[in-house]
Amino acid sequence: MQDFDLRDLDAFxxxxxxxxxxxxxxxxxxxxxxxxxxxxxxxxxxxxxLMNRTTRSVALTEAGELLLARxxxxxxxxxxxxxxxxxxxxxxxGRLRINAPPPAVDLALAPMVGPFLAxxxxxxxxxxxxxxxxxxxxxxxxxxxxxxxxxxQDMIAVPLGAPQRYAVVASRDYVAKHGRPMHPKDLLxxxxxxxxxxxxxxxDWEFEKNGRLVKVSPPAKxxxxxxxxxxxxxxxxxxxxxxxxxxxxxxVKSGALVSVLDDWCPPxxxxxxxxxxxxxxxxxxxxxxxxxxxxxxxxxxxxxxT
Numbered sequence: 001m002q003d004f005d006l007r008d009l010d011a012f013x014x015x016x017x018x019x020x021x022x023x024x025x026x027x028x029x030x031x032x033x034x035x036x037x038x039x040x041x042x043x044x045x046x047x048x049x050l051m052n053r054t055t056r057s058v059a060l061t062e063a064g065e066l067l068l069a070r071x072x073x074x075x076x077x078x079x080x081x082x083x084x085x086x087x088x089x090x091x092x093x094g095r096l097r098i099n100a101p102p103p104a105v106d107l108a109l110a111p112m113v114g115p116f117l118a119x120x121x122x123x124x125x126x127x128x129x130x131x132x133x134x135x136x137x138x139x140x141x142x143x144x145x146x147x148x149x150x151x152x153q154d155m156i157a158v159p160l161g162a163p164q165r166y167a168v169v170a171s172r173d174y175v176a177k178h179g180r181p182m183h184p185k186d187l188l189x190x191x192x193x194x195x196x197x198x199x200x201x202x203x204d205w206e207f208e209k210n211g212r213l214v215k216v217s218p219p220a221k222x223x224x225x226x227x228x229x230x231x232x233x234x235x236x237x238x239x240x241x242x243x244x245x246x247x248x249x250x251x252v253k254s255g256a257l258v259s260v261l262d263d264w265c266p267p268x269x270x271x272x273x274x275x276x277x278x279x280x281x282x283x284x285x286x287x288x289x290x291x292x293x294x295x296x297x298x299x300x301x302x303x304x305x306t
Contacts, residue, residue, distance in 0.1 A: 006075075011038050012050065013075050016068045017140055019058045027140065076137075092287035093122035099136055100145030102129045102227060104271040107246040108161040109145065116291050123284045131197045136275075142285045143275040147268075156277040158289055159296065161270035167245040168205075168265065169257040171237040180260050181240070184214045191221035191239030193230050205242045207264035214264070 014024035015035070025032045036053075043050050050064035060068060100109060105127060117125060128141070136144040145160060168187070170178075181187050184207040196202045202223065204215040221239045224230040227247065234241040234248070235256060241248075245265075251257035273292060275281055281289065 008038060008042050009071050009075055011035055012042060012064075013068065013072050014140070015039060015051065015058060016060055016064060016072070017138065021053075021058065091122055092120050092283040094282065094284050095124045095126065096143075096282070096284040096288060097126045097128070097141045098143050098145065098273075098288075099128045099130055099134055099139065099141045100271070101131050103244045103246075104145045104160065105129045106227070107164070107244060108271050112291070112295055115295075116288060119291065120284070120287050123287065132199055142282055143273055143288075145271050145273055147271055154277055155274040157272040157274045158292055159270065160273045160292060161296070162299065163267040164270045165245050165267040166242055166265045167248055167252070167259050168240055168242045168261045169234060169248045169252060169259050170240045171235055172256060172258055174237040174239060175258045175260075180258070184216050184261060184264055187216055187218040187240060190218065192218040193222045193224060193233050193239055193241040194218070194220040195227075195230065195243075196223050196225050198225070207261065208266055209264045 011024070011028055011030075014027050015021060018024045018027070021032050021036055025035045028035060039050065046063075048063045049061050050067060051061060052059045098109070109127060113125065113127070117123065133146075134141070134144070136142075148157070168181075170190075178190060181190065184205070187205070194202055202220075204217045207214045207216070218240070222230070222233050224233065227243070230241055230243065231247060233239075235251065240260070248257055248259070252259045273289065275285060275289075
């Protein structure tokens with residue numbers, strides 16, 4: 001054990017967890033070459049290979065899997081202990097990593113980032129936008145953001161924002177040329193802009209009115225994985241787009257976009273910030289949870305005032 005220190009084991013766990021030297025190096029705040037050298041030195045001292053490397057991937061050997069299974073939880077406990085000690089300080093500090101789907105990043109988290117970092121300048125914030133579902137503990141995140149139906153029961157969930165709703169919109173010119181759908185199934189006759197997620201799935205568009213649920217899979221004139229492309233396309237008259245209202249609110253307000261089927265698009269709960277309930281949250285996360293609660297309280301006060 002005298003041949004190793006916590007930095008060696010922390011580096012190994014980071015690479016083993018991410019399966020990527022570049023991402024692990026960013027987390028460790030070191031260069032890729034120095035991280036790779038540290039792992040090679042570690043393997044030489046152990047006398048066994050821990051991982052097989054190619055130019056594109058990292059795969060653990062049997063010895064590496066065994067070491068990760070024993071050391072990973074221990075390093076997590078060490079991190080928790082250090083965070084508890086840091087929590088005794090008056091000012092929260094350290095790194096805070098959050099995983100969230102892009103709409104939650106754009107519409108809920110983004111407005112909070114500047115004010116939060118201004119209030120807690122010793123916190124380093126990393127937000128990863130990811131439309132897929134991840135195990136935040138296994139992937140080294142302090143917290144995640146998801147909508148209510150996708151939350152695990154062993155997680156503490158904190159409302160992150162006000163209720164949201166979907167909107168179906170098209171450019172004013174498109175509506176003038178091709179008409180306005182009066183029922184969700186009318187969209188089957190229109191050009192539409194669809195979204196394909198990182199998993200490869202392209203979900204149906206869901207509508208609800210008076211307890212009746214209608215799903216449609218309209219023809220895709222354009223399939224986009226990037227929201228910015230879809231937003232530009234709907235303004236350019238490509239077709240109808242179903243998206244979060246927050247992305248198109250200003251376009252509708254200006255008259256550039258026309259919102260249709262509003263009575264089929266009821267509001268739903270906004271995103272939730274969630275984190276493991278069986279551990280004491282790190283100081284930076286505890287500060288962010290308190291910040292979110294205060295942010296929402298101020299938002300409700302502004303809404304009542306108007």
